[in-house]
Every structure is written in C-alpha cells, then in structure tokens.
Amino acid sequence: MAEANAQEKKMSVKECFIDRELSWLQFDLRVLAQADDNDIPLLERLNFLSIYHSNMDDFFMVRIGSLMHSKALLPDYRDPKTGEDSDTRLKRILEEVAAQHDRAQDVYHHLYYDLKAAGVEIVDFSRISKLDESMAKKFFAEVRDLLSPRIVDDKHPMQFLGNKQNYLASHLQKGVKRCLGICSLYRVPPYKVVEGDGVRKVFIMSHVVRHFCSALYKKHDVRESCIIRVTRNADVFVEGEVGAYSSDFRAKMERLLAKRKREQPVRLQIDGAVSKQFHNALMKQLGVDSAACFVGTVPFDLGFGRELAGIPGLKYKPRKPVRSIDLRRGEYIDHLLEHDLLLAYPFHSMAPFIDLLYEAADDPRVSSIRITLYRLSSCSKVAMALAYAADRGKDVLCLLELRARFDERNNIDYSEMLVDAGCTVVYGLPDLKVHSKICSIALQGADGEQRFITQVGTGNYNEVTAEAYTDLSLITADKGIGQDATAVFDALARGEVPPATEHLLVAPRGFRKQLLGLMREQRALGEAGAITIKCNSMNDQAIMKELIACSQAGVKVELFIRGICCLRPGIPGMTDSIVVKSVVGRYLEHSRIYAFGTGADGNPRRIFMGSGDLLNRNTQRRVEVFVEVKDDGPRADVLEVLDAFRTDREDGWLMNADGSYTRLREGDGSRSQERLAHYFMNPARMVRELPARTLGPLAAEPEAEIVASVESEAITTVPAPGIW
Numbered sequence: 001m002a003e004a005n006a007q008e009k010k011m012s013v014k015e016c017f018i019d020r021e022l023s024w025l026q027f028d029l030r031v032l033a034q035a036d037d038n039d040i041p042l043l044e045r046l047n048f049l050s051i052y053h054s055n056m057d058d059f060f061m062v063r064i065g066s067l068m069h070s071k072a073l074l075p076d077y078r079d080p081k082t083g084e085d086s087d088t089r090l091k092r093i094l095e096e097v098a099a100q101h102d103r104a105q106d107v108y109h110h111l112y113y114d115l116k117a118a119g120v121e122i123v124d125f126s127r128i129s130k131l132d133e134s135m136a137k138k139f140f141a142e143v144r145d146l147l148s149p150r151i152v153d154d155k156h157p158m159q160f161l162g163n164k165q166n167y168l169a170s171h172l173q174k175g176v177k178r179c180l181g182i183c184s185l186y187r188v189p190p191y192k193v194v195e196g197d198g199v200r201k202v203f204i205m206s207h208v209v210r211h212f213c214s215a216l217y218k219k220h221d222v223r224e225s226c227i228i229r230v231t232r233n234a235d236v237f238v239e240g241e242v243g244a245y246s247s248d249f250r251a252k253m254e255r256l257l258a259k260r261k262r263e264q265p266v267r268l269q270i271d272g273a274v275s276k277q278f279h280n281a282l283m284k285q286l287g288v289d290s291a292a293c294f295v296g297t298v299p300f301d302l303g304f305g306r307e308l309a310g311i312p313g314l315k316y317k318p319r320k321p322v323r324s325i326d327l328r329r330g331e332y333i334d335h336l337l338e339h340d341l342l343l344a345y346p347f348h349s350m351a352p353f354i355d356l357l358y359e360a361a362d363d364p365r366v367s368s369i370r371i372t373l374y375r376l377s378s379c380s381k382v383a384m385a386l387a388y389a390a391d392r393g394k395d396v397l398c399l400l401e402l403r404a405r406f407d408e409r410n411n412i413d414y415s416e417m418l419v420d421a422g423c424t425v426v427y428g429l430p431d432l433k434v435h436s437k438i439c440s441i442a443l444q445g446a447d448g449e450q451r452f453i454t455q456v457g458t459g460n461y462n463e464v465t466a467e468a469y470t471d472l473s474l475i476t477a478d479k480g481i482g483q484d485a486t487a488v489f490d491a492l493a494r495g496e497v498p499p500a501t502e503h504l505l506v507a508p509r510g511f512r513k514q515l516l517g518l519m520r521e522q523r524a525l526g527e528a529g530a531i532t533i534k535c536n537s538m539n540d541q542a543i544m545k546e547l548i549a550c551s552q553a554g555v556k557v558e559l560f561i562r563g564i565c566c567l568r569p570g571i572p573g574m575t576d577s578i579v580v581k582s583v584v585g586r587y588l589e590h591s592r593i594y595a596f597g598t599g600a601d602g603n604p605r606r607i608f609m610g611s612g613d614l615l616n617r618n619t620q621r622r623v624e625v626f627v628e629v630k631d632d633g634p635r636a637d638v639l640e641v642l643d644a645f646r647t648d649r650e651d652g653w654l655m656n657a658d659g660s661y662t663r664l665r666e667g668d669g670s671r672s673q674e675r676l677a678h679y680f681m682n683p684a685r686m687v688r689e690l691p692a693r694t695l696g697p698l699a700a701e702p703e704a705e706i707v708a709s710v711e712s713e714a715i716t717t718v719p720a721p722g723i724w
Contacts, residue, residue, distance in 0.1 A: 016548055016574050017081040018566050018659040020539050021063050021093045026661060027563040028055050029100060030584045030653055033663065036107045042118055043305040043314040044586075046111055050302040052104060056097070057164060057231055060267045062405070064093070064292070065233030068266060081541060081566055094291040101294050108298040120308055122202045122299075125211045132201065133211075139192050139203055140212045146187040147209065149216040152180040158285045161265075162186070163232040166206050166300055169270075170213055171278045172220040180281065181217055185209060185227070190301035193308065200308060204299045210272065226272035229300050230286060233263040234405070270295040316586060321349040321467060322681050332356045333363055333443065336453050336477055342634035343473040344641070345459065345466040346587055347680035353455065353473065354381050354463075360441045360453075361389035368395035370489045371439040372623075375407045375460040376414055382461040383414055387421035396423040399492050401434045426493060429623065432508065434492065436625035437461065437473075437611045440485040452482025456504070456627040458591040458609055469590040470673070472609050472641075474627055474634055478503070481627060488625065498623060507612055507624035512542065515619075518596045518606070519546045522555050525597075529555035532604060532642055534593040537564035538614035551577040560645045562589040564615070570657040580655035583648055585673045593638055594626070607638050640679055644672035 034040060035049035070077055071086035078085050084092075112122055123132050151172070152158050159182055161167055166188075170181035185206050192203040206227045214222045268288040270279070274295065283293050309315055324343055327335055332355060335341075343352065360366045369389050376383055390396040400415050402408055418425050428434045437457035445451040459471030480503035488506060491498040500510030522529030523546070531550060538544065538559070544567045551557055557578040559565065569578040583589055592613060597605030610626025612618035629635050645652070649666040651673065656662060 012574060013545060013548060014081070014083065016568050016571055017541075017544065018568055019079065019082050019084070019089060019092070020564055020566055021059075021067070021089065022096060023539075023564045023566055023659065024059060024063065025093070025096050025100065026659065027582070027584075028052055028059070029103075030582060030661060030663075031055060032100065032104060032107060034584060036110055038114075041314050041316060042111070042114055042120075043308055043311075044316055046115070046302055046305040049104070049107060049111065050305070053298075053300075053302070056100075058406075059097075060231045060292075061163075061234035064090070064266045065235035065263070067093070068233065068264075069235055081539070091291070098291070098294070101296065105296050105298060118314065119198060119311070120200050120202065122204065123207070125207050128211075132203075135194065135201075136203055136208045136211060139205065139208050140215070143188045143205065143209070144215070147183055147185075147216060149181055149183040152182055152285070153177075158182070161228075161230045161286070163234075163263075164229060167228050168206070168209055168213055168216075168225060169228045169282060170217065170225040171223040171275070171281075172217055173223055174220045178223075179220075180285065181213075181220070181222075181225075183209070183213075183216060191299075191304040191307070193304060200311070202304050202307075204301075204304075206271070206299070206301075224274055224278055226270050226274050226278075227300065228271070228282060229269040230265040230288070231267040231269070233266050235263075266292060268293045269300065271297065271300060273297075319346075319677065319681075321346055322683075323351060324348040324680070325352060327352065327355075329355045329359050330362075332359050333365070333441075333453065336475055337445075337451065338477075340474065340476045340478075340631035340634050342629075342637050343475070344637060344676070344680045345471045345473070346468060347677055350381075350461075350463050350466050353461075353475070354385055356441070356453070356455075356475070357382065357385035358388060360443075361385065361392045361394055363443065365443040365445075366394060366441055367444070368397070368442045369439070370397040370399075370442075370485075371461070372399045372401070372434050372436045372492070373411070373414070373461060374401050374404050374435055374437070375462050375465070376410065377462045377464040378410065380414065380461070381463055383418065386423055387418060390418075390422035397489065397493060398423050398425050399428060399434055399489075400425055401428045403428065403433050424493075426495070429492070429495060429497060431621075432497060433617075433622045435611055435618070435622040436488075436506075438485060438488065438625045440482065440489060442482075442486070451477060452479070452485065453477050454481050454485045454627075456481075456485075456610060456625055458593075458611060469588045470676075472591045472593070472638065474609060474629060476627070476631070478630075485625075488623075492623070503628070505608060505610065505626035507618060507622060508620050511610075511612065511624055511626060512540070512619040515594065516542065516546055518594075519543075519550055522596055523550045523553045525555070527554035527556075528598070529553070530557075530596070530598050530604065531555060532558040532560070532593075532595040533614070534560040534589075534591060534642065534645060535613040536562045536590060536592070539564060539566040540614045540616050540619045543614050543619070547578060548574055551575050558646065560589075560642070565655060568657050568659055569655055575657075581645065581648075582653045582655065582661060583645060583651050583672055584653065585651040585671060587673055591641065592626075593642060595638075595642065603635075603639055604642075607635060609638065637680070641676060644675045644679075647675075648672035 031048055032052045035045045067086050067090050150159055166185040168183040168185060172179050172181045188205050191205055194201050210225050210227060213225050265286050265288050268286055360369055386396050386398060398418050400411055402411050404411055415425050439455040441453040443451050455473060455475045457473040459469055484501035484504040487501055488498040498506050500506060505511040505514050522531050538561055547557055554577060559580045561580060562582055565580050569575050569580045592610055594608040595604035599605040607629045608626045609629055610624060612624030618624055629638050647670055649664045649670040651671050652664040653661040654664060
C-alpha cells in the first residue's frame with residue numbers, strides 16, 4: 001500500500017513538469033507576439049521577427065541536433081522529467097514548430113501591409129510593376145558575375161550547402177531530361193533599398209535572382225525555382241574530443257569548428273511555392289525528413305530594417321546608457337575600498353568598470369587582475385584594458401572559455417591577442433564550461449594588508465550586449481568575498497574545479513547545495529516563508545522538486561523566468577503557491593537574482609546575484625559564481641528590479657498550469673523596463689549618490705552636467721539580432 005502511495009505521489013510530481021524544448025518554443029512564441037504588437041514601432045516589430053527566426057536557427061542547431069543524436073545513439077533513453085523517448089519528443093516538438101511557422105507567416109504578412117502603409121514597400125515579384133522590374137533587372141546585372149550556377153544530375157553530384165546560407169534551387173528541363181540547378185547566393189547582398197516619390201522600396205536580392213534565373217540556365221527551361229536554406233546540426237561537442245586539457249586545447253577547438261560546418265542538415269527551409277515533385281526531390285537530395293522541411297514566403301534575411309532607421313516614428317526613441325557615478329579615472333579604487341557599486345545595464349554605462357581596469361593598470365598598489373571571459377564584443381574595450389594592464393607590468397590572468405557556443409572563433413582570436421599582449425591565458429576546465437562573470441583586482445592597502453576589489457556580474461563583459469540585455473554588476477571590496485574569489489581563481493589556474501566557498505556561491509560544488517539549503521529554510525517557515533527568483537531558464541529537477549515542497553508548505557514562491565521553465569504553476573495541492581511570470585520587452589531580460597525570506601522591513605532577508613540559471617548545465621556542469629548583495633544602496637536597487645517585475649502588467653506573461661502563457665495587459669505605465677530606465681537613469685538620483693568630494697561645480701546644475709558627461713561616454717554600437 002505504501003509503495004502504491006509513493007508511486008502515486010511520484011506520478012503527481014512528474015505531472016508538474018513540462019518538456020524543456022516545448023517550453024523553449026513557448027518563449028519564442030512570446031517573442032513572435034512582439035512582432036505582431038501594434039503598440040511597438042514598426043521597425044522594432046520587424047526586428048523582433050528577425051530575432052524570432054534567429055532563435056529558431058539556434059533551436060534547430062542546438063536542441064533538435066541534440067535530440068537527433070540522442071534518437072540515433074540512445075533510442076531507449078527517456079526524458080527524466082516527462083518520461084518520453086526522443087522519437088516521441090521530436091515528433092511533438094516539430095508539430096509545435098510547424099504551428100509556429102504558420103503563425104510567423106501570418107505575422108510577416110501583417111508587417112508587410114503595415115510597412116507599406118508607412119511608406120515602406122517590400123517588392124512583390126508576383127505582381128511587380130514595369131518600373132520596379134526595370135530596377136530589379138539593373139540590380140541583377142550588378143550581381144550576375146557573382147553567380148556560379150551548377151547542374152545536379154547523374155554525373156554531377158549535389159554540392160555541399162553551407163549552414164544558414166541562401167541558394168537558388170531550380171527545377172530544370174532540357175528536352176525530355178530533367179535535373180536540378182543550384183546557385184549559391186553567398187556573395188549576393190541580401191537586399192537593396194531605393195527611395196522615390198516618398199516611398200522606400202526594398203528589393204530582396206534572392207528574389208531578384210529568382211525572378212531572372214532563366215538567364216542563368218540558357219540551355220535549359222526553368223520549370224520552377226525557389227530559395228532554399230539548410231540548418232545544420234551544431235551539437236558536435238562530443239565528450240572526450242575536448243576532454244583532455246592540454247596546451248593543444250585551442251587547436252582541438254579549431255578542428256571541432258571545422259567539423260561543425262559539415263554536420264548533417266536538421267532543417268530545410270524553402271522560400272517560394274513549389275510542386276510536390278520538386279519539394280520531394282529537394283528533401284531527398286539533402287536527406288531531410290518532411291517534418292523538418294518548411295515552405296513559406298518570408299525572406300530569410302530581414303535585416304533591411306537597418307537601412308530604414310532614419311524614418312521618424314518607426315524605431316524606439318534612442319536611449320544612451322548613463323554613468324551611474326561621477327568619478328574620474330584615478331578615483332575609483334579609493335572610492336570602491338569604502339563603498340559597493342552596482343551597475344545596472346543597459347541603463348548604466350560599462351565605462352566605470354573599464355575605467356577601473358585602466359586605473360588598476362596604472363596604480364602601483366595593484367599587483368594583479370584576474371578575470372573570467374565568456375563572450376566579448378568584436379572590438380572589446382575590456383580586452384584592450386586587460387592588454388594595457390599586462391603591458392604596464394601587472395600580472396593579468398584571463399580564463400577565456402573557448403567553448404562559448406557560436407563565439408568560439410571570436411574567443412580563439414582574442415586568446416591569441418591577449419597572449420601576445422603578455423596576459424596569462426587559460427582555456428577553462430576539461431569537463432566543465434567556465435560561465436562565471438567574475439573579476440578580482442589585488443592590491444596592497446594603506447596598512448600593508450592585501451586587499452581585493454571584486455566584481456561579480458550576471459552578464460558578459462561585452463559592451464554591445466550591455467546595451468541590449470538587462471544585467472547587474474556588483475563591485476565590492478568585501479574582504480571575505482575577495483578571499484573567496486582568490487580561491488576560485490587559484491583553482492581555475494591549476495585546472496581544478498573551484499571549491500565551495502563561504503562568501504560566494506560557486507557551482508558546481510557549492511551553489512546547488514547552498515540554494516537548496518536556503519529553500520529548505522523557507523519551507524520550514526511555512527506560510528511565513530518567501531522565495532523570489534529571477535533567472536532566464538529552469539529545468540533542474542532537484543530545484544523544482546524543492547520548490548514544489550515549498551509550495552505545499554505554503555511558501556510564497558515568485559518565479560520571474562524569461563525563457564525555459566519546466567515547472568508548471570497553479571496545480572492544486574502541488575504548485576498552487578507558485579507564480580511564474582515572463583517579461584518580454586525592449587531589452588532581453590538577462591539578470592539572475594535569488595531572494596529569500598522576509599526581513600523586518602518586509603523585504604527579502606538575503607539577496608544573491610550571479611551568472612547562472614537553474615538549468616542542469618548551470619547547477620551541475622558549469623562554473624558559476626554568485627554573490628550576496630549586502631550594502632544598502634545595491635540592495636535597494638535589486639529590490640527595485642524585483643518590484644518592477646512584480647507590478648509589470650503590460651510586458652508580463654503569466655504561465656498557466658498547462659505550460660502555456662497569457663499576456664497581461666491590465667494597466668498603462670507598468671512596463672518594468674521603462675520603470676527601471678526612469679529609476680536608474682534619473683539624474684537627480686545620480687547626484688545624491690555622488691561622493692561629496694567629487695561634486696564640485698556639479699552642485700549648481702547637476703542634471704545638465706551629468707547628462708552631458710553621460711552622452712560623451714555612451715557606446716553607440718547597435719547589436720545585431722542573435723539568440724535573444
């Protein structure tokens with residue numbers, strides 16, 4: 001009897017979980033909804049649609065690729081959360097992708113007509129005017145010499161199609177013989193924009209080439225043609241291939257990148273209506289199953305919005321990050337030895353942190369700088385500052401993670417640059433990615449004692465994404481935190497997994513265990529307990545089971561999770577004390593905050609922030625670092641972030657018990673990101689935070705002076721759509 005009850009309880013817990021990939025697709029659906037939101041400026045909607053398609057690229061390369069590997073190598077493996085095998089999961093996932101594909105087609109067509117009404121016309125070649133066709137013919141003539149059409153038949157095999165590259169595919173006939181024509185569009189510009197009579201016309205160049213493709217095959221009749229694009233599996237990091245930690249690690253990564261370029265196709269996209277015969281021929285040539293083949297009319301490149309940014313009213317009003325504190329280079333270290341500083345991106349500029357690195361390079365008290373690097377911008381100011389510090393004689397250690405997916409090439413290049421500059425560069429651990437965002441500056445205090453300034457962040461040291469992602473960065477001279485950071489870097493420098501520490505929560509040895517302990521403390525308090533978590537994703541079963549137990553004990557659990565959430569809220573008797581909320585707005589929500597308990601002031605008793613989410617990879621297979629926020633000023637800032645999410649009724653989505661989401665549209669003026677922009681960028685607030693010794697002439701006209709200073713420091717690079 002007891003065994004039967006235990007089994008019933010086990011099944012009930014399993015019913016609280018949702019498939020990770022289906023949850024990922026729910027997030028993509030929320031991004032797609034932004035593209036169809038009339039309250040958002042038109043070109044921003046177009047950008048959201050582009051982001052959606054970029055997200056789907058990554059979904060197929062990473063998650064579908066992984067599932068296909070699992071299906072082939074481990075056919076009997078079942079997902080521990082849902083109990084489904086890979087074949088069943090893959091079928092359900094591709095059905096959801098197909099439904100979203102149809103939805104994305106509808107969204108594009110809504111945008112097409114809305115853009116046309118705003119004076120932006122995407123040329124439709126099915127009903128092109130004589131004037132536009134004449135212009136298109138001119139554009140075709142300009143690129144004709146860049147095109148090398150090839151025939152595919154019994155004597156000429158199919159050429160290799162590059163990942164995410166556009167090709168013109170043509171169904172050809174010569175006499176009674178039929179064959180396939182393939183022409184790479186790799187060197188063809190994606191679009192041309194021309195203006196006339198107050199209208200801007202967008203010519204999609206792949207459509208231009210398709211329209212005149214008969215000129216490419218003069219000895220054949222073109223029966224039909226389309227634009228095709230394949231997505232290849234990027235799940236190539238097989239255990240053992242990079243497991244041996246050695247000086248040859250970088251060379252191994254080079255080989256893996258070359259291998260990834262030629263992995264099997266996991267998706268075929270067709271732009272244009274084609275016959276069933278031609279459709280089947282393309283699938284057969286590329287070895288793609290029909291469930292992974294998608295036909296539509298949406299151009300594969302929607303980046304033409306960048307050419308239209310000058311049209312008034314079609315973009316968000318520009319917003320430049322501000323300096324959160326008015327210090328000059330040479331003043332940071334002394335100030336930070338006495339005061340913690342919190343930077344909140346994208347509202348705050350990264351300039352103070354970069355200035356701190358340069359100041360550390362020039363300060364004779366500083367002996368070393370140590371930092372973990374995961375993703376850097378293409379022209380990284382952080383990397384330049386580290387190189388400068390090494391040139392100034394500082395001991396600079398950079399742990400550069402070469403396995404940051406899709407940034408491998410960039411990181412390999414930076415590793416070479418930093419080594420040449422005199423930095424000591426290590427490449428991570430054999431079996432664990434180092435995903436932490438931590439920097440430690442060691443210096444000698446006035447009393448001769450070793451001091452540390454430690455920075456712990458939720459996001460990368462990347463000036464470009466810092467203007468598009470919301471992240472937090474805490475800089476502190478707390479002695480215990482500095483000593484723990486030293487222990488982390490000492491272990492990493494030796495190629496060892498960092499130990500659990502007292503003042504930092506460090507995954508994989510400490511974070512999960514310590515987090516579960518904090519949750520159990522709240523569970524013991526019953527209805528007086530409180531847990532608030534803001535992160536990007538969650539699928540760790542141990543964490544989710546503990547949250548279920550907390551809910552059953554009456555603990556109030558708030559989960560602000562942007563993307564994947566494998567825990568269903570609102571299930572009676574199981575998760576009815578849990579609320580799951582996702583915010584999708586102008587910026588990508590990226591900060592990770594963990595808050596526990598209720599203090600005398602009604603606010604959380606303990607607050608932590610750091611680099612990792614609650615995915616299995618973050619808690620068990622990566623090095624992540626989290627710091628407790630203790631200082632009153634930074635605590636107030638973090639609490640403001642949490643409260644802004646709690647009250648967001650415009651950009652917020654509530655997760656339902658079935659795993660779907662319902663959009664909240666209950667009140668104007670409650671957008672969390674707009675509230676936080678006003679909070680963090682308020683000049684009056686910045687003046688109050690300035691140390692008295694730096695005010696000087698600013699006291700007379702603080703707002704004008706600070707804003708002028710801010711604008712000169714703004715980073716103006718515009719981030720391209722990526723996995724958002």
